[in-house]
Amino acid sequence: MPEVWEGKSYENYESHNFNEYMIELGVGFFTRQIGNALTPTVSLEKNGNIYKLTTSSTFKTQVLEFELGKEFDETTLDDRQVKSICTMEGNTLIQQQGGAKPGTITREFSATEMIATMKVGNVTCIRKYKAV
Secondary structure, three states, X not given: OOOOOOOOEEEEEEEEOHHHHHHHHOOOHHHHHHHHHOOOEEEEEEEOOEEEEXXXXXXXXXXXXXXXXXXXXXXXXXXXXXXEEEEEEOOEEEEEEOOOOOEEEEEEEOOOEEEEEEEEOOEXXXXXXXXX
């Protein structure tokens, strides 16, 4: 039986505290302006034990390939080099990011929506995506 997210892409339609989240990460003004103007699309695929999380926009595309529970190297969309570990609980993908400013990105997938809750320091950002 396929997962609710298989074969779907999710497009960002609403963000709360995204600018504050980027400020907490130390993202520069110019990059924040671009990030705030974009409406990225996210998709998640699985091939055997390998997951592929793709985030794409008109500015940049990031493809993360990983196995659940195994640390991997990540270059974030704002070009930070971090170590990440992803786990899956039901239809929720939990990503722990290391680095100078460690944080957590929790992506809750449903058939019609994906909600990303992003936490770093004392800042929480919520970004909502609709299935397209």
